[in-house]
Amino acid sequence: MQPRNMSMSGVVDLAAVKAAQEAKVKAEQARAETARQGGGGAVSPADLVIDVDEAGFESEVLQRSTEVPVVIDFWAEWCEPCKQLSPLLERLALEYNGRFVLAKIDVDANQMLMQQFGVQGIPAVFAVVAGQALPLFQGAAAESQIRQTLDQLIQVAEQRFGLTGLAVDPDAEQGDRPEAVAEVPAGPYDALLEAAVQALDAGTSAGPCRPTRTC
Numbered sequence: 001m002q003p004r005n006m007s008m009s010g011v012v013d014l015a016a017v018k019a020a021q022e023a024k025v026k027a028e029q030a031r032a033e034t035a036r037q038g039g040g041g042a043v044s045p046a047d048l049v050i051d052v053d054e055a056g057f058e059s060e061v062l063q064r065s066t067e068v069p070v071v072i073d074f075w076a077e078w079c080e081p082c083k084q085l086s087p088l089l090e091r092l093a094l095e096y097n098g099r100f101v102l103a104k105i106d107v108d109a110n111q112m113l114m115q116q117f118g119v120q121g122i123p124a125v126f127a128v129v130a131g132q133a134l135p136l137f138q139g140a141a142a143e144s145q146i147r148q149t150l151d152q153l154i155q156v157a158e159q160r161f162g163l164t165g166l167a168v169d170p171d172a173e174q175g176d177r178p179e180a181v182a183e184v185p186a187g188p189y190d191a192l193l194e195a196a197v198q199a200l201d202a203g204t205s206a207g208p209c210r211p212t213r214t215c
Contacts, residue, residue: 042169048093052103054110061103065128068166069100069157071136071150074114074124076107081140082123088143089125092150098166099154100127127153130161 052060052072061070073089075082086104093102107114107122117126117133125136136149157163 042167043098045094045097045168045170047101048098048166048168049090049102049104052105052110054112057113061128062131064101065132066130066163068098068163069153070128071100071102071153072117072126072128073102073104074107074117074119074122074126075104076122079122085123085125085140088146092143092146096150096154098168100150100157100165129153129157129163 050060061072064070071089071093073082073086075086089102093100105113107119117124121138123140124138127134127136136153137145141149154165
């Protein structure tokens with residue numbers, strides 16, 4: 001079955017001009033603060049795919065999204081489609097070499113995040129760019145479609161927010177990871193997340209696993 005919302009057509013509605021400009025300014029300020037503190041160096045390839053929980057969401061996703069798009073993969077161990085999609089997303093994160101970071105969130109262990117994003121079934125894939133959230137797709141998807149969506153996401157991140165991604169050092173050790181970037185005020189994030197959830201709910205079912213059953 002085809003995934004729903006497999007396009008970036010909702011970005012214009014989500015990132016209204018004023019909100020986008022505010023987010024861009026905050027992202028620029030956060031990057032400047034990171035540079036002032038001596039951060040923002042090259043990262044290890046291992047840092048391109050991360051496991052995120054509720055405690056680390058602000059630093060690993062919201063703050064990190066001021067320098068690179070963060071793609072969120074909501075998954076669970078019992079979800080069979082997740083076992084197909086997650087390895088593909090991990091491979092693409094390495095292949096794109098710092099153009100985006102993949103954050104994996106186990107819905108069983110992070111129910112609050114699942115509820116905040118309005119996830120009705122998994123796998124569900126979102127993105128956070130400069131603190132702004134938007135839905136990408138839900139359910140399984142062909143690699144070609146995922147690549148097209150990622151390319152559009154990266155283009156929007158560069159053009160609207162000036163996010164050019166992370167420098168990756170293939171020889172860097174895991175411990176070389178720079179400190180999290182400066183905190184970004186909530187700004188339009190909550191309103192945009194709500195709009196993203198509404199946009200996701202307006203789509204058609206893609207046949208994902210539901211949290212209330214095993215598939």
